[in-house]
Amino acid sequence: MSMLLYKAWIETRVRFLAGLAGVAIITAWDLQHPRFNSMWKFLGIHDYGYYLWHSLYDESLQQIWAVCAVVLAFGGLIHEKTSGTVSFSLGLPVSRRRWLFTRLATVLMESIAIGLFAVLVIIVGSAAMQQTVSLSQVLLHTALMVAAGVFMIAVGNLCYALFPGNYLSLLYTIILLGVPYAWIQLQMQRMRIYEAFCAAHSCGKPSGFVSWAAYLTYLDIPHAMGGPWQLNWATIPWISLLVIWTLTALVLGVTVAYGDRSDY
């Protein structure tokens, strides 16, 4: 087992280190970004913790983390078929499922490490800016981001199996997952900001706006990853998580069945 993890680590380490660098840059950028003093105050938000949550866990950190997770998931036996090493891998006494789950375990561990690295950057960066931040909230949001984000890893992994090829399959997968993800996130955030603005200024909502947006809430994985601002045992979106984990299990089931049936 350890050697399979070692192989997966060797294959993903460059992407992992790039992910750490990306997360550090995005997080540090958002920490010192002047938005906190302009846009958010316009909306009546003066809490640094709220800004951190909205700016990072509900937006940019979540986005970069999701990209990292999907990019880290790139690989597997179908990809090895293209690169020519699958005959060596499947010549070893290791089942196809073990290959798959070892790689996914490595990706999950690396994704968690990237999330925790962001926590470190937030803590250090906030201290440098003389801002206080709740470590428990940041850790809880990281845990929620990873817990809901496993769906992205599973779907990305399935895409790599279904679109065999070299780096083109990575591009297809990022487009296929990234476009709806970003679009839904944007639409739902607009809706929430609009609702917050309306609540603050007692203005009406245009008819039909909420009804079609309401359907999007069922697909709003980004919001499930971001969760509510103040996260505790009671506010963790358990039902969303349950649905996401069920879907993740289904996607993994399809990937396993497809992998078992494939000829290499």
Added chain:
Amino acid sequence: MAAVIETVDLKKNFGEHEAVRGLNLSVQAGSVCAFLGRNGAGKTSTIKMLLGMVHPSSGTGSIFGHKIDNEKESLLIRQKVAFVAEDKRLYDGMTVEQIVRFTKSFFPRWNDGFERRLMEQFELPPERSIRQLSKGTRTKLALLLGFARGCELLILDEPTEGLDPGAIEDVLQIVVSLVAEGTTVFFSSHQIAEVEQIADHVLMIDRGQLVLDAPMDQITEQYRRIQAVFPGPVEERDFRIAGIENVRAEGKTVSLIASHNVDSIVEHVRMLHAGSIDVVPLTLKEIFLGKMKARS
């Protein structure tokens, strides 16, 4: 001798293309069995089916009594079998030392002494990345990773492709030494001279079907080319007799390839009033080419 590899009516279709068509083969323990055929004849597909990489469309097969189409039994097979694939592609991100350590971890009977000996003999640089190795060196590394596993069966797909003559000789000697220690070897090759040098059994496949299954001794003893010159023109249909594999008639001259029944064939040729009859032994290459011509 017990059969190590057995297949019964094994078939594989890739869409409309029938890659393997009802293959029945048997490889005996302790033998060096060569698996010959043209490009696209179905050799690699057969080997991949034996190792569980490709699912048979129908038919069955077993290695050491374990069924090839059962995932759990396939794992048991791969514990006992060392496979060296045709393309010899290995993980580019690892160094030579790392991939040796990686492969070793899956095989409890890994032969450390043999590994060290081959590292020296093949002059493999332990610290060098696999990405930086030449084709020949990568082939040597892939062979080391197969040979040192301490497995009971070696399956080699074009093992010497890309090697220089000296290295080919080394590899063949190593194969012979492993067989002397009780390992069974099943290998595909286009290098017929190598096959003649080490194989004791030959399986020939064409368009997914077995066209020859015989011990090497029998092939060299029984296969003959019979060349005869007749007083007048003859036709191929005059030579429809048991044992004749291939007939080439050109005017008054005929060339026959006989797999058995040579005496009766010669007698038949005499009865057709042949002026001169030459019976000469055949090389494996000639037999191979004769078989392929006969089928096309």
